Amino acid sequence: MPYVPIEWLREHVDVPAGTTAAELAADLVKVGLEEERIVPPAVTGPLVVGRVLTRDAKEQSNGKLINYCRVDVGAYNDAPGTGKEPSDLPSRGIVCGAHNFDVGDTVVVCLPGAVLPGDFAISARKTYGHVSDGMICSERELGIGDDHSGIIVLDRWLAAHGRANEEIPAPGTDAIGILGLGEEVLEINITPDRGYCFSMRGVAREYSHATGAAFTDPADATNPELFPNGVTAAGEGGFPVHFAADTAPIHDRPGVDRYVARVVRGIDPNAASPKWMQDRLTAAGMRPISLAVDVTNYVMLDLGQPLHAFDANKLSGPIVVRRAKAGETLTFLDEVTRTLDAEDLLICDSPAGEGSRPLVLAGVFGGAETEIDATTTDVLIEAAHFDP
Numbered sequence: 242m243p244y245v246p247i248e249w250l251r252e253h254v255d256v257p258a259g260t261t262a263a264e265l266a267a268d269l270v271k272v273g274l275e276e277e278r279i280v281p282p283a284v285t286g287p288l289v290v291g292r293v294l295t296r297d298a299k300e301q302s303n304g305k306l307i308n309y310c311r312v313d314v315g316a317y318n319d320a321p322g323t324g325k326e327p328s329d330l331p332s333r334g335i336v337c338g339a340h341n342f343d344v345g346d347t348v349v350v351c352l353p354g355a356v357l358p359g360d361f362a363i364s365a366r367k368t369y370g371h372v373s374d375g376m377i378c379s380e381r382e383l384g385i386g387d388d389h390s391g392i393i394v395l396d397r398w399l400a401a402h403g404r405a406n407e408e409i410p411a412p413g414t415d416a417i418g419i420l421g422l423g424e425e426v427l428e429i430n431i432t433p434d435r436g437y438c439f440s441m442r443g444v445a446r447e448y449s450h451a452t453g454a455a456f457t458d459p460a461d462a463t464n465p466e467l468f469p470n471g472v473t474a475a476g477e478g479g480f481p482v483h484f485a486a487d488t489a490p491i492h493d494r495p496g497v498d499r500y501v502a503r504v505v506r507g508i509d510p511n512a513a514s515p516k517w518m519q520d521r522l523t524a525a526g527m528r529p530i531s532l533a534v535d536v537t538n539y540v541m542l543d544l545g546q547p548l549h550a551f552d553a554n555k556l557s558g559p560i561v562v563r564r565a566k567a568g569e570t571l572t573f574l575d576e577v578t579r580t581l582d583a584e585d586l587l588i589c590d591s592p593a594g595e596g597s598r599p600l601v602l603a604g605v606f607g608g609a610e611t612e613i614d615a616t617t618t619d620v621l622i623e624a625a626h627f628d629p
Contacts, residue, residue: 242277242428242429242430242431243428243429243431243438243439243440243444243525243526244280244426244427244428244524244525244526245265245269245426245427245428245429245441245444246424246426246521246524246525247260247262247265247424247426247427248424248521249441249521249524249525249543250265250441250444250445250448252441252459253441253442253445253456253457253458253459254445254446254448254449254454254455254456254457255454255455255456256448256454261425262279262425262426262427263279265427265448266279266427266429268448268451268452269427269429269444269447269448269451271451272447272448272450272451273432273435274429274430274431274435274438274444274447275429275430276427276428276429276430277428277429277430278428279425279426279427279428280425280426280427280428281425282417282422282423282424282425283357283358283383283384283385283422284351284355284356284357284358284383284384284417284422284423285355285356286351286352286354286355286356286363287317287351287352287353287354287355287415288349288350288351288352288355288378288383288415288416288417288420288422289314289315289317289349289350289352289412289413289414289415289416290314290315290347290348290349290350290395290409290410290411290412290413290414290416290419291312291313291314291333291347291348291349291350291377291412292312292313292345292346292347292348292412293310293311293312293313293342293343293344293345293346293347293348294310294311294312294313294330294332294344295310295311295330295344296308296309296310296342296343296344297309297310298340299369301369305338306338306340307336307337307338307369308336308337308338308339308340309334309335309336309369309371310334310335310336310337310377311328311330311332311333311334311335312332312333312334312335312348312350312375312377313330313331313332313412313413314332314333314350314352314375314412314413315411315412315413315414316413317333317352317413318331318332318333318413319331319332319333319374324374325365325372325374326371326372326374333350333352333374333375334371334372334373334374335350335373335374335375335376335377336368336369336371336373337376337377337392339377339379339390339391339392340391341390341391341392341394342377342391342392342394346394346395346396347394347395347396347409347410347412348377348378348392348393348394348395349377349378349383349392349393349395349416349420350375350376350377350378350416351363351375351376351377351378351382351383352374352375353365353374353375357378357382357383357384358382358383358384361382363375363376377392378392378393379391379392379393380393380398383420383422384422385420385421385422385523395409395410395419396409401513402513402515402516402519403512403513403515403516404516421516421517421519421520421523421524424524426524426525429444436545436629437545439542439545440541440542440543440544440545441542441543441544442458442459442460442543442544442545443545446458459543459544460544460546479501479502479503479504480502480503480504480553480558480559480560480621481558481559481560482500482501482502482559482560482561482562483559483560483561483562483595483596484497484500484561484562484563485561485562485563485564485596487563487564494628495628496562496564496586496603496627496628497562497586497603497625497626497627497628498626498628499625499626500560500562500588500623500624500625500626501623501624501625502560502621502622502623502624503621503622504553504619504620504621504622505619505620505621505622506553506618506619506620507618507619508532508533508617508618508619508620509532509618510532510615510616510617510618512532513532514529514531514532514535514536514539518535518536518539519535521539521542522535522538522539522542525542527542531613531615533550533613533617533620534550534613536550537549537550537622546624547604547624548622548623548624549588549601549607549622549623550613550620550621550622550623551600551611551612551613551620551621551622551623552611552612552613552614552617552619552620552621553619553620553621554617554618554619555610555611556590556600556611556621557590557591557592557598558590558591559590559591559595560588560589560590560621560623561588561589561590561591561595561596562586562587562588562589562603562625563586563587563589563596564583564584564585564586564587565581565582565583565584565585565586565587565599566581566583567583568580568581569581569599570599571587571599571600571602571608572608572609572610573602573606573607573608573609574606574607574608574609574612576609581599581602585602585603586602586603586604586627587599587600587601587602587603588600588601588603588623590611598610603625603627604625604627
């Protein structure tokens with residue numbers, strides 16, 4: 242069922258500041274959108290910015306090299322001569338097994354009382370001959386990435402997420418907001434006739450009906466604030482698309498009544514999607530993958546319009562929408578080759594004649610031959626209306 246991050250919803254409808262997920266649920270149920278559950282923040286409790294003051298590395302009997310660090314955590318510091326393992330420095334003592342940091346680095350520190358993803362509660366404990374009064378965190382421990390090879394060094398992490406110009410916060414600053422971990426999210430239950438509520442646009446409109454709050458349609462092309470330069474003409478940056486004769490209706494229903502495609506060139510294949518976009522995708526239950534894929538997923542979740550991205554340099558025009566031929570096969574993104582049915586609708590390109598190569602089972606599953614990869618610089622984006 243769809244997740245509704247309040248911060249994202251507020252972009253399209255006037256949700257009052259301070260509205261909780263429970264209050265949002267009470268408003269949405271008035272228009273038939275029932276609460277499934279309220280998802281708590283990924284991390285609760287004190288997660289703060291820290292600055293490494295000392296690092297004492299010592300090889301242990303098991304061969305591991307373990308660091309005992311004194312870390313400045315601002316208002317959470319033990320005063321000199323106090324705490325579980327007194328020091329002359331106002332700080333906390335923390336044991337850390339990572340080695341990708343040094344004295345002076347700014348890190349992310351989880352203090353006793355915090356709870357990490359997986360219901361992992363943090364407490365002070367004695368380990369490797371010292372009391373570790375907190376934990377210096379990696380991406381994976383916080384649920385914001387897969388990297389567990391080292392801990393987060395904040396200036397490097399911000400730079401890697403397109404935020405190199407941000408000022409490094411002072412020790413003791415709450416890091417939950419910096420990392421996008423702090424908002425509870427409402428999950429709602431959608432009945433089959435309310436599919437438009439799988440998008441922020443649809444939920445925002447329903448919230449407006451329930452409360453009278455002002456709603457701004459993000460897909461209204463007549464809104465000069467959203468489209469200050471007007472709507473781009475269909476032919477600009479477009480790509481040739483043909484409907485084959487066999488897309489005629491089956492059981493009196495056409496398979497597709499609109500299909501548009503356009504090319505975006507010069508994408509940096511090494512660029513990450515913006516941090517705010519990654520945070521919103523994660524809050525909505527999707528895993529950030531790459532810039533091109535993240536953008537298509539974001540538009541789908543925001544507007545309710547699915548998109549598909551092809552590597553344009555792997556295509557031969559024109560794009561052709563047609564029915565499958567009996568016995569025709571297609572290798573999908575999961576690398577499984579499946580035999581198609583003659584009633585299946587396909588998106589094809591034309592390397593050996595018009596419509597000769599199947600690329601996608603329309604509206605269902607993408608194919609492997611033209612998928613976005615780590616070298617993709619030119620992308621063809623499709624948007625279509627397929628019969629449900």
